[in-house]
Amino acid sequence: SFKPLVFSGVQPTGNLHLGNYLGAIRKFVALQENYECIYCVVDLHSITAQLVHDDLPGQTRAITAAFLAAGIDPAKHIVFNQSRVPQHAELAWIFNCVARIGWMNRMTQFKDKAGKDRENASLGLLAYPSLMAADILVYRATHVPVGDDQKQHLELTRDIATKFNNDFSERIAELDVGVEMMMGEERVNGFFPLTEPLIEGPATRVMSLRDGTRKMSKSDPSDLSRINLTDDADAIAKKIRKAKTDPAPLPVDPDGLASRPEAENLVGIYAALADQSRADVIRDFGGRQFSEFKPALAELAVEKMAPIAAEMRRIMADPGYVDGVLRDGGERAGALAEETMTSVRDIIGL
Ligand code: ADP
Ligand code: NA
Numbered sequence: 001s002f003k004p005l006v007f008s009g010v011q012p013t014g015n016l017h018l019g020n021y022l023g024a025i026r027k028f029v030a031l032q033e034n035y036e037c038i039y040c041v042v043d044l045h046s047i048t049a050q051l052v053h054d055d056l057p058g059q060t061r062a063i064t065a066a067f068l069a070a071g072i073d074p075a076k077h078i079v080f081n082q083s084r085v086p087q088h089a090e091l092a093w094i095f096n097c098v099a100r101i102g103w104m105n106r107m108t109q110f111k112d113k114a115g116k117d118r119e120n121a122s123l124g125l126l127a128y129p130s131l132m133a134a135d136i137l138v139y140r141a142t143h144v145p146v147g148d149d150q151k152q153h154l155e156l157t158r159d160i161a162t163k164f165n166n167d168f169s170e171r172i173a174e175l176d177v178g179v180e181m182m183m184g185e186e187r188v189n190g191f192f193p194l195t196e197p198l199i200e201g202p203a204t205r206v207m208s209l210r211d212g213t214r215k216m217s218k219s220d221p222s223d224l225s226r227i228n229l230t231d232d233a234d235a236i237a238k239k240i241r242k243a244k245t246d247p248a249p250l251p252v253d254p255d256g257l258a259s260r261p262e263a264e265n266l267v268g269i270y271a272a273l274a275d276q277s278r279a280d281v282i283r284d285f286g287g288r289q290f291s292e293f294k295p296a297l298a299e300l301a302v303e304k305m306a307p308i309a310a311e312m313r314r315i316m317a318d319p320g321y322v323d324g325v326l327r328d329g330g331e332r333a334g335a336l337a338e339e340t341m342t343s344v345r346d347i348i349g350l
């Protein structure tokens with residue numbers, strides 16, 4: 001079977017928020033213990049929605065600094081930015097020829113991001129999941145920690161791997177570059193693994209503080225909708241105080257959160273920050289008013305986030321250091337990616 005390997009990425013666009021931290025970056029840190037990990041600032045993804053950015057290199061450094069500040073160790077694992085390793089784009093092109101247009105058209109993130117004027121979205125936005133599949137599979141990664149919003153893209157990644165493995169099964173066997181694996185009931189010699197998402201815990205989908213039906217997002221025009229990693233204590237307290245809630249107190253039973261998305265979201269955030277379950281939080285706060293719960297949540301958020309923000313600022317003050325981390329990570333990632341691509345070119349006959 002394939003060697004266990006973790007890959008994940010974050011786009012260098014806009015402010016990192018609590019959703020990115022709880023849904024992704026915090027898990028990246030935890031996985032270092034038991035896996036080899038590759039963490040990528042996906043700059044090529046950030047130009048799919050908007051081609052021109054004010055300061056893409058600065059944004060890339062900021063995400064890198066957030067990775068390091070949160071506790072990712074670039075000496076033991078790999079941290080780099082996507083565009084440094086052109087094999088990502090090369091494999092994405094091949095995957096564009098593996099994937100079907102219908103698969104891309106079904107992606108809910110494309111529908112959300114393209115909006116009503118779909119004909120005017122970039123072709124890159126449509127093909128985004130193909131590049132994401134390449135990011136993962138160019139390292140033949142087996143596990144991807146992500147938020148719940150990426151589940152569908154991971155399914156598509158497995159569809160691409162499956163079709164490639166099937167379409168080229170004879171070449172893969174002939175060149176002896178496959179790995180024994182189960183595909184459904186069948187034992188096959190696959191070249192790409194069927195990568196599993198790692199989506200778990202109480203905050204896999206952090207919602208907007210202004211609207212419990214929308215996910216907290218970098219692209220939400222309302223800054224009150226999200227807690228940014230770089231917000232100070234006053235800003236965090238204010239945003240939580242102003243967070244939308246219904247008038248009832250917190251339920252006395254966790255089941256009582258089911259039809260109350262705003263309450264469920266705040267309880268989920270508290271649980272994740274405190275390393276507790278929702279039931280633990282309800283045991284402590286059930287029956288209390290939001291006017292009591294919100295200050296406790298704000299205090300906890302500041303306690304957990306402020307040290308990361310401070311460390312991030314310290315790291316950002318030395319852009320030369322950050323660039324060095326990316327350069328070194330890029331070289332190591334590039335060597336691994338080239339190994340995969342050498343086989344891929346042989347398999348296809350390029
Ligand atoms: P965004 O979705 O804010 O533009 P990215 O696409 O760069 O951010 O996502 C980076 C990581 O953060 C992904 O693993 C994604 O699933 C996760 N993520 C993004 N938003 C949330 C959220 N609201 N709750 C939980 N995880 C999230
Ligand atoms: Na996202």
